[in-house]
């Protein structure tokens with residue numbers, strides 16, 4: 001339950017407030033304002049630091065990269081000309097329109113689990129996450145490290161490469177449902193190929209990061225050999241992951 005609300009106008013002020021106990025950044029608030037306990041910290045009453053006055057909602061193309069401000073909404077990103085088509089597909093599956101209009105990219109990433117299509121696509125694209133701490137230091141984490149360790153600090157931006165070919169394939173119960181299995185693929189001009197799988201577990205899984213695409217289907221199959229839950233068996237997910245990764249590769253050729 002939110003018991004205290006702050007809306008700082010400067011980054012310095014925000015970071016100072018965030019050093020206080022039980023104080024969390026507020027993005028779109030779609031998750032944070034809902035339950036009586038914060039799902040990530042377990043805190044019963046929390047103070048929130050609303051980020052909306054900090055000007056962190058910009059989208060900037062810098063050369064071959066797109067820098068996405070932390071409070072950019074999922075829908076703003078989806079509607080941006082510079083947003084890759086595969087990422088648009090992943091964003092549509094992440095949440096329905098009303099939530100996409102409010103939820104921020106940082107809040108979504110911080111709260112993501114293995115069924116997050118947005119996190120799966122960012123992981124394939126090897127996104128970089130900029131994080132600020134109370135000492136005002138800025139550091140960059142790669143997405144793989146970020147979703148595994150969930151470091152503390154304020155996410156200020158997410159940067160993705162634009163000079164990569166990308167694909168996103170999925171299987172779900174209905175076209176609008178979150179996938180039971182999804183495959184996100186990114187391929188650089190050098191041949192470097194990253195495949196991630198989603199639809200299961202605590203975070204999306206990096207199935208392959210190779211210098212070329214050889215062995216993609218096998219990597220997909222192997223990565224999900226224990227992906228068993230109430231939604232699907234591991235055998236099913238292994239087969240589907242292999243098929244989706246093949247389809248994703250064919251679509252970028």
Ligand SMILES: Cc1cc2nc3c(=O)[nH]c(=O)nc-3n(C[C@H](O)[C@H](O)[C@H](O)COP(=O)(O)OP(=O)(O)OC[C@H]3O[C@@H](n4cnc5c(N)ncnc54)[C@H](O)[C@@H]3O)c2cc1C
Nearest residue numbers: 024025027028029030031032103104106107108110111155
């Ligand atoms: C009706 C409804 C349906 C939903 N359906 C789904 C669903 O199907 N699947 C699903 O996964 N989720 C769902 N959600 C949850 C929610 O929409 C997502 O997790 C959402 O994308 C969170 O984004 P937000 O910006 O609103 O985050 P917030 O609620 O503001 O914050 C979420 C978490 O991220 C942290 N955070 C926010 N911004 C930052 C930052 N810049 N730096 C560091 N930490 C930060 C917060 O402190 C908090 O712990 C639903 C929510 C609602 C209300």
